[in-house]
Amino acid sequence: MNTPRALIQWGAGQFERAGLVFAHGTDNAIDEAASLVMHALQIGYDQPDEVLDTEVTLAERRQVEQLLQLRITSRKPVAYLLHEAWFANLPFYVDERVLVPRSPIAELVEAQFAPWIKPDQVNRILDMCTGSGCIGIACAHAFPGAEVDLSDLSCEALDVARENISRHHLESRVNAIESDIFAALHGRVYDIIVTNPPYVPLEEMQQLAPEFAYEPSMGLLAGSDGLDIVVHILKQAASHLSDHGILVVEVGHTQELLLACYPQVPFMWFDFEYGGSGVFMLDSEQLRLYQPVFDQVVSQRTAHQGCRGDKE
Numbered sequence: 062m063n064t065p066r067a068l069i070q071w072g073a074g075q076f077e078r079a080g081l082v083f084a085h086g087t088d089n090a091i092d093e094a095a096s097l098v099m100h101a102l103q104i105g106y107d108q109p110d111e112v113l114d115t116e117v118t119l120a121e122r123r124q125v126e127q128l129l130q131l132r133i134t135s136r137k138p139v140a141y142l143l144h145e146a147w148f149a150n151l152p153f154y155v156d157e158r159v160l161v162p163r164s165p166i167a168e169l170v171e172a173q174f175a176p177w178i179k180p181d182q183v184n185r186i187l188d189m190c191t192g193s194g195c196i197g198i199a200c201a202h203a204f205p206g207a208e209v210d211l212s213d214l215s216c217e218a219l220d221v222a223r224e225n226i227s228r229h230h231l232e233s234r235v236n237a238i239e240s241d242i243f244a245a246l247h248g249r250v251y252d253i254i255v256t257n258p259p260y261v262p263l264e265e266m267q268q269l270a271p272e273f274a275y276e277p278s279m280g281l282l283a284g285s286d287g288l289d290i291v292v293h294i295l296k297q298a299a300s301h302l303s304d305h306g307i308l309v310v311e312v313g314h315t316q317e318l319l320l321a322c323y324p325q326v327p328f329m330w331f332d333f334e335y336g337g338s339g340v341f342m343l344d345s346e347q348l349r350l351y352q353p354v355f356d357q358v359v360s361q362r363t364a365h366q367g368c369r370g371d372k373e
Contacts, residue, residue: 149199165337194222
């Protein structure tokens with residue numbers, strides 16, 4: 062194990078034998094080990110591949126081994142060990158106050174949400190349930206003329222988001238706002254509302270791998286069926302969208318239940334080149350057209366009748 066490449070291969074083997082779960086930015090042992098080895102040896106991703114075959118010192122090897130072993134013994138996600146994660150090809154500071162960025166929405170941001178909205182129509186963007194601020198800050202890069210609000214109920218998450226706003230020098234265009242969904246956003250209208258809200262059902266939350274225990278439960282759990290937040294977003298979004306605006310929401314594995322709740326609503330579901338699913342879009346016209354349905358579902362859930370839509 063005297064080269065970075067050999068250390069990566071060794072680390073990946075150790076990870077697989079330890080039964081680690083790869084769900085926080087990587088999906089395999091090799092990529093997970095590579096990120097730790099390259100960080101420990103200060104190897105940039107832009108350096109030539111030949112660097113991985115250069116000899117390391119004994120001290121460097123021990124430093125790498127310690128970091129790899131820490132991943133195994135703690136089960137802590139790599140992003141928290143390194144205090145950094147990448148989203149839409151941009152670096153973000155992260156710690157246990159926020160979820161590790163990993164949403165497939167990154168592909169939509171990089172494509173400027175084309176063809177569903179014209180870039181020259183985008184003046185204001187809302188990243189709701191922002192966490193680290195990665196989606197909204199990536200939007201600010203994709204739409205350099207737009208103002209962006211990052212909203213979250215967690216004050217601790219907003220502290221991380223503000224750190225990332227400063228890191229990307231976007232203080233003049235990006236604002237961090239404490240808000241429970243739309244509660245503190247009265248009168249604000251956006252051309253794009255994008256959100257990766259909590260959507261994990263209680264039963265699934267109780268079965269998650271140890272790696273997920275480091276993430277704030279507030280950013281994951283959304284009631285018994287995972288839809289507690291999403292139904293309220295759908296109910297209130299229309300009044301905060303411009304006439305040409307779009308709403309983009311990630312619901313992950315709760316997609317099927319959402320469809321059962323709203324069988325008549327024409328959700329547009331995205332396909333992603335680099336993996337991921339469970340992200341839908343509705344435009345402002347659709348949201349207004351189906352406003353009675355969104356109101357009905359929230360009323361039913363408030364009365365503890367669950368999601369019934371038009372089935373009953």
